[in-house]
Amino acid sequence: MSWLSCKNLTVSIGDTxxxxxxxxxxxxxxxxxxxxxxGSGKTTLIHTLAGLRPAQQGSIxxxxxxxxxxxxxxxxxxxxxxxxxxxxxxxxxxxxxxxIGRHPHLDWLQWESQQDIDIAEKVLQQxxxxxxxxxxxxxxxGGEHRRMNIACLLTQNxxxxxxxxxxNHLDLQHQVETLSLIRQQYENRVLLMSAHDINLAARFxxxxxxxxxxxxxMQGPVPEVLTTTNLQRLYGIPIEKIETQDRVFFYxx
Amino acid sequence: MLHKSAVxxxxxxxxxxxxLLAIRLGSISMTFSxxxxxxxxxxxxxxxxxxxxxxPRALAAFVCGxxxxxxxVLMQALLRNPLAxxxxxxxxxxxxxxxxxxxxxxxxxxxxxxxxxFGALLSIVLVFALAHGSSxxxxxxxxxxxxxxxAGWNACISFLLTISQSEQVHGMLFWLMGDLSQTRxxxxxxxxxxxxxxxSFVMARPLNIISRGxxxxxxxxxxxxxxxxxxxxxxxxxTAVAISLAGSIGFIGLMAPHILRLLMGADHRALIPASVLLxxxxxxxxxxxxxxxxxxxxxxxxxxxAILGVPTFLYLLYRKNA
Numbered sequence: 001m002s003w004l005s006c007k008n009l010t011v012s013i014g015d016t017x018x019x020x021x022x023x024x025x026x027x028x029x030x031x032x033x034x035x036x037x038x039g040s041g042k043t044t045l046i047h048t049l050a051g052l053r054p055a056q057q058g059s060i061x062x063x064x065x066x067x068x069x070x071x072x073x074x075x076x077x078x079x080x081x082x083x084x085x086x087x088x089x090x091x092x093x094x095x096x097x098x099x100i101g102r103h104p105h106l107d108w109l110q111w112e113s114q115q116d117i118d119i120a121e122k123v124l125q126q127x128x129x130x131x132x133x134x135x136x137x138x139x140x141x142g143g144e145h146r147r148m149n150i151a152c153l154l155t156q157n158x159x160x161x162x163x164x165x166x167x168n169h170l171d172l173q174h175q176v177e178t179l180s181l182i183r184q185q186y187e188n189r190v191l192l193m194s195a196h197d198i199n200l201a202a203r204f205x206x207x208x209x210x211x212x213x214x215x216x217x218m219q220g221p222v223p224e225v226l227t228t229t230n231l232q233r234l235y236g237i238p239i240e241k242i243e244t245q246d247r248v249f250f251y252x253x
Numbered sequence: 254m255l256h257k258s259a260v261x262x263x264x265x266x267x268x269x270x271x272x273l274l275a276i277r278l279g280s281i282s283m284t285f286s287x288x289x290x291x292x293x294x295x296x297x298x299x300x301x302x303x304x305x306x307x308x309p310r311a312l313a314a315f316v317c318g319x320x321x322x323x324x325x326v327l328m329q330a331l332l333r334n335p336l337a338x339x340x341x342x343x344x345x346x347x348x349x350x351x352x353x354x355x356x357x358x359x360x361x362x363x364x365x366x367x368x369x370x371f372g373a374l375l376s377i378v379l380v381f382a383l384a385h386g387s388s389x390x391x392x393x394x395x396x397x398x399x400x401x402x403x404a405g406w407n408a409c410i411s412f413l414l415t416i417s418q419s420e421q422v423h424g425m426l427f428w429l430m431g432d433l434s435q436t437r438x439x440x441x442x443x444x445x446x447x448x449x450x451x452x453s454f455v456m457a458r459p460l461n462i463i464s465r466g467x468x469x470x471x472x473x474x475x476x477x478x479x480x481x482x483x484x485x486x487x488x489x490x491x492t493a494v495a496i497s498l499a500g501s502i503g504f505i506g507l508m509a510p511h512i513l514r515l516l517m518g519a520d521h522r523a524l525i526p527a528s529v530l531l532x533x534x535x536x537x538x539x540x541x542x543x544x545x546x547x548x549x550x551x552x553x554x555x556x557x558x559a560i561l562g563v564p565t566f567l568y569l570l571y572r573k574n575a
Binding site for chain 2 (some may be wrong): 025046047050052071072073074075076077080081083086087088089090092093096097100103104106108109111136156
């Protein structure tokens with residue numbers, strides 16, 4: 001059963017056509033990589049799939065019901081987004097920030113309980129930020145800020161998580177550890193992540209969607225879609241691959 | 254950062270002290286035993302002074318200050334801009350134009366208030382209609398519309414000042430700087446402030462989230478369109494009421510929320526009640542100084558809010574960065 005699907009989806013932003021008549025089904029236990037050049041519309045597509053901006057055409061369904069029929073709150077329980085950029089002007093602590101992820105699970109008059117705090121702290125522990133829980137978020141480094149955003153999403157704990165370049169700003173250790181953590185927590189749910197690091201995508205994802213620009217796209221299981229031919233077409237430069245015993249690595253020539 | 258409940262308790266004490274000071278100080282100073290004695294002497298001079306002059310004026314100052322500070326909190330959350338103050342969208346310009354027109358025609362206090370209020374409403378409706386347009390509301394579009402309209406209102410104000418009789422200009426300048434000497438509460442203003450404070454407090458969790466960005470809030474299940482409209486109208490209405498009571502008193506709406514954010518963070522559950530208390534007590538103190546410091550001359554309270562507020566704010570900012 002597909003958890004998030006779109007039919008005949010056409011999305012454009014400015015003069016850029018992101019996808020045309022796109023049919024996509026994200027099923028349980030799948031992890032999708034969304035690849036494309038700068039400006040190909042990965043972020044726009046993620047926002048559209050999350051119901052945050054209207055599509056030009058087509059329909060989006062979330063677990064057999066049209067996404068637009070959900071209330072904002074119900075939608076936030078089903079579907080969460082990790083944004084590429086988040087800017088913050090107002091001081092707050094790491095724990096307070098992470099706790100906003102509990103918002104869709106609370107009644108409108110309810111405040112966060114000790115149970116919610118426990119959930120947030122557990123997630124902060126997992127992304128290696130618990131020691132900084134009382135720090136002002138404006139004093140965090142780029143990578144720490146990124147992990148806090150990820151912690152906020154994991155605190156929200158939606159069934160479907162759409163991640164916009166989750167590996168940004170993360171050092172090698174935290175890239176691997178944090179993505180493994182997300183992958184493991186979403187083993188039985190649905191993930192989609194946009195990325196520029198093909199090898200990271202190949203390592204964690206089961207399926208891939210390539211956006212070639214001008215509305216053209218290609219999708220399928222990672223071993224079928226991530227080939228040097230497709231990637232050369234995608235990025236417009238010659239790409240080589242190295243195969244080891246259990247994995248494949250791509251690099252520009 | 255300081256503990257939130259400690260800050261609120263301290264602010265409640267400061268509010269109480271500022272009320273006491275406002276009652277005690279003036280052309281006739283009173284000791285605390287005078288004040289206590291005046292409660293039983295219904296016909297004494299002190300009783301009259303407290304219950305007919307000083308207490309109503311202090312209460313008016315508290316309500317106006319509280320409204321401006323709360324409007325500042327809401328406007329900053331709406332625009333996600335720490336530089337936003339209650340006047341940034343031009344509400345004060347509309348109110349000032351209305352008030353000055355009324356003063357020009359020689360109208361009394363009540364008519365000036367009503368005229369200011371309708372000027373403010375006109376400005377609110379204009380900003381809303383223009384910023385709303387056909388496309389969606391973005392913070393920047395709202396901000397720019399408001400700032401441009403405010404510039405237009407400023408031209409109106411300068412024009413009215415230029416063509417007015419010189420004896421009226423004095424009163425106009427007092428109004429423009431903010432002045433509580435003519436202000437009397439009818440009573441409903443207190444309930445209005447209480448109601449909006451409670452309502453905003455209930456909305457504190459969505460407010461925390463929307464001040465982190467509209468997309469973010471939307472993805473977390475906040476109905477951002479509804480909430481932003483509500484914020485816009487609530488903040489504008491609070492400003493309109495405060496300004497029609499006491500003129501455009503500056504700094505309170507910008508600084509009270511900021512001082513508190515520097516002290517205890519941006520959680521609206523604490524920020525909302527604390528801002529009302531700080532804005533209110535700051536204006537009582539400023540007004541008490543305004544009527545005593547050069548007595549018998551009374552200064553416009555707006556000058557004093559700036560003199561009190563600017564160094565306090567700079568100190569906190571500097572201490573924070575040090």
